[in-house]
Amino acid sequence: MKILAAHVEKKFRQEWVVRSFSYEFKSGQSYALTGPNGSGKSTLLRILAQYSLPTKGNVNFLLEDHSSIDSDQCHSLVAYAAPYVELIEEFTLVELLSFLIQLKALPAQLSLESFQKYIELQPDKNKFIKNYSSGMRQKIKLGIALLANKPFLFFDEPTTNLDEKAKNWFYQKIKEQNNSLIIIASNEASEINLCQHRISILDFK
Numbered sequence: 795m796k797i798l799a800a801h802v803e804k805k806f807r808q809e810w811v812v813r814s815f816s817y818e819f820k821s822g823q824s825y826a827l828t829g830p831n832g833s834g835k836s837t838l839l840r841i842l843a844q845y846s847l848p849t850k851g852n853v854n855f856l857l858e859d860h861s862s863i864d865s866d867q868c869h870s871l872v873a874y875a876a877p878y879v880e881l882i883e884e885f886t887l888v889e890l891l892s893f894l895i896q897l898k899a900l901p902a903q904l905s906l907e908s909f910q911k912y913i914e915l916q917p918d919k920n921k922f923i924k925n926y927s928s929g930m931r932q933k934i935k936l937g938i939a940l941l942a943n944k945p946f947l948f949f950d951e952p953t954t955n956l957d958e959k960a961k962n963w964f965y966q967k968i969k970e971q972n973n974s975l976i977i978i979a980s981n982e983a984s985e986i987n988l989c990q991h992r993i994s995i996l997d998f999k
């Protein structure tokens with residue numbers, strides 16, 4: 795599968811945040827989207843994930859034969875983790891996993907124990923998500939995205955709030971994702987170096 799961005803532009807009021815961004819992203823490849831603070835990385839990442847619309851241009855998810863995937867199916871192909879995408883804070887971890895399984899955002903057979911094993915954390919399962927530390931919440935978000943079995947993985951500053959051990963856990967998990975199309979918006983050298991391709995948003999201003 796592919797993501798094809800063609801002449802994507804985004805304007806907020808009078809401010810052009812993205813200018814003429816065209817790129818072809820391919821499955822099995824990983825891409826770092828880089829640029830200084832405020833340059834539009836998060837804005838572009840949301841547009842590429844089809845979470846928000848560009849002002850001009852378009853983004854298409856394509857099959858190998860170049861046919862377009864219907865826009866109503868696109869959301870089911872995306873896993874997206876970012877510090878600004880909140881978990882449901884009033885749920886316990888058990889409730890959250892069960893809710894995401896019902897939504898088909900996680901595999902039906904995923905148990906609490908296998909999730910805890912995967913994220914290498916055993917948070918108190920009866921605690922509300924809002925009472926976990928910010929690093930624990932971030933690791934839970936990453937675990938959910940990585941275990942979702944989606945072909946397109948989007949991460950915005952993924953190792954925010956993570957300690958060294960958790961960062962290394964994430965780097966290892968990304969290296970194991972051989973078939974996915976991964977896009978990471980970041981300025982962290984260690985996150986950029988995880989990716990095979992580097993795209994500077996300033997080249998599209």
Ligand SMILES: Nc1ncnc2c1ncn2[C@@H]1O[C@H](COP(=O)(O)OP(=O)(O)OP(=O)(O)O)[C@@H](O)[C@H]1O
Nearest residue numbers: 806807809811829830831832833834835836837838
């Ligand atoms: N909903 C919005 N309404 C108005 N302006 C916005 C909106 N979202 C983003 N912006 C503006 O777009 C510009 C780019 O923001 P964006 O968050 O995409 O940058 P970024 O490169 O991800 O920044 P950072 O590295 O600080 O996370 C900023 O000037 C921001 O204020």
